[in-house]
Amino acid sequence: MLSEQSSATVHATLPAVGAAIGEIADRFYERLFAAHPELLRDLFNRGNQASGTQRRALAGSIAAFATHLVERPDERPDVLLNRIAHKHASLGIAPEQYATVREHLFAAIAEVLGDAVTPEVEAAWDEVYWLMANALIAIERRLYAQHGDGRGGWRVWQVVERVEETADVATFRLRPADGGPLPDFRAGQYVSVRVELPDGAHQIRQYSLSSAPGSPVRQIGVKRVRGEASGPDGEVSHHLHTRVHVGSTIELSAPYGDLVLDDTDAPVLLASAGIGVTPMIAMLEQLALTGHRAPVTVIHADRSPADHALRADHEAYAAKLADAAVHFWYEQDAEGAGRPGRADLSSVTVASGTRAYLCGPLPFMRAVRGQLIDKGVAPADIHYEVFGPDLWLAQG
Template identity: 65%
Template sequence: MLSPQSTETVRATLPAVGGAIGEITPLFYDKLFAEHPELLRDLFNRGNQANGSQQQALAGSIAAFATALIEHPDVRPDAMLARIAHKHASLGIAPELYPIVQRHLFAAIAEVLGDAVTAEVAAAWDEVYWLMANALIALEARLYERAGTAPGDTLRPCRVVGRLRETADVATFLVQPLDGRPLPAARPGQYVSVQVELPDGARQIRQYSLSGRPDDALQFSVKRQAGDPAGEVSHHLHDHVGIGDTLLVGAPFGDVTLEDGDSPVLLASAGIGCTPMIGMLSHLAATGARRRVIAVHADRDESAHAFRTDLAQLVAKLPDATSHVWYEHPEPGHPADRTGHADLTGIEIPAGTTAYLCGPLPFMRAVRAQLLAAGVAPADIHYEVFGPDLWLGAGS
């Protein structure tokens, strides 16, 4: 809980800090990486730094946390904190990093806002920072304990024992730990971190959703990321990693997981967002679930739809499941009412449905709006974002 004095100071200065956060966060990262270049080389996603998405996510989380402290002083924003904590744990973030971040972040704030950062203002925002940081440190400690790992030691050498071609730009990898220890426990919907050494010596880490759970391996799927900059890790995995090679793979983490029970469930995905949903469907089929299941997917066309056959097969195994697939450019014979963008308005959604969404932000925003209009409670709509979460504060 934020102290009364700091609450008023933060309330008064939030517009100024929030308005300048777009200048503060790039300067913060410049300062951080100048002193600790190893963090950019081996920890932070260089692609997200280059396109600015990491800066946007940091700005959004700080503003959202400060706003929550002011508007709801007796309620900690646990949903936001849990998402960040899971991502931090997947990277092996240690408590020792938080003072380093604080020092460079506050140096950036002081440089951008100048004389407006009085001792009182600095103390109030320092209180905000450490309320957030200490909450994350505690959450991450519990996650490490549950996973049987320690900060900075979450990656295990694994051998690639299988590689499958899903589409022209999606590959599935199956890996087994080299140390012979049992596979780590995983919940449907979670992801693993994968670290590779790139040609320049950088050891970059990315997270990939578990797209199924074979009995004797971890299975994750990777889309070759285009764009500017292109996905350097996804390209490396596609071009240089095959059966018999070794990867460093982390324990499964992620806060968007399929809850057990008998209530109806809706799984909505677009593009490569199908990977956690296929993982959830695989779990439902393997456990003989009899609950109502509605699977929704949208894609460019049939050839781009990863796990298209798996989707049909898994839905067929479930006694009360249906699938609804939209393609923007379908092959001849595809239903006309399933052409274009996904539209859930014609689907009967039972009362008490819990929904899980994964895909591009415009897709998830549109689907969420349709689910709310259909009577699904906001608390029952959960979403997974690949990359920095730029949807913080929009509801989960």
């Protein structure tokens, strides 16, 4: 809980900090990478840094946390904290790295806001930072302990099968290279993949596990990220598509992620767009394996049927359920394969008491969430997964 004095100071300075978030973030990363270039090489997403999308994430999450402390002082933002902690644990973040971040972040704030950062203002924001940092450290410590490893559980896995799902999506099926047991996970979780690139950098990305727990292999679906005006081609996805084949080895973290399929007898709705299909397929397979009896509604939106990865799995697992309805939307070539345009739930029946799980671009999830609430689904029963630097923006 934020002290009363600090709360008043943070409340008064939030508008100035919020207005300068972009400039603060730029200065922070410039300082951080100048002092610790290894962090850009081996931890931070170089593609997101190059395009600028990553730079708002850290400062933005702290501002979001501060806003929550001021507006709801008796309630800790556990959803935000848990999501960030799972992401950090999948990267192997260590407690001592929080002090490093604090040093360069507060130096950047002082540079940008100048004389407005009085000792009182710095002390108040320092309290905010360490409330958030210590909460994350505690959650991450518990997550590491669950996997019996101090830092993320990195392990070498071998590709035993590769399937070209679409022109830009490949499924990789993997087993531990040491022949040891597979770690447990829950449907909806993801792993980090760490690869060594030609320049010697070690870059990390997260990919959802796209098969249900209990499978003799672990399965991930990787979409090749093609550079557009906003940034370069995806380094890791390009590496996996062009250099990783049957017999290749890659490093995987232990499984993480707090968007998981609950053990429930309630109706379930699984909504995805694009590569967001991967955790939804794992959940759908899990529902089929456990013989879920209540209604299951499957929603998916994509550019075209040819771009719809794992469509056959979507249909096959749904067909095994006692009561399932499948709805596909395509922006192109929809005739005979689905509905034209973007996902629109206005004509979709949603059973009372439905628990909904969403994964895809933020605009898609916000639109679907709004339609589900209009149909009577409780906001507390709508769960969603966000990857990348937009994670903190999805707390609304």
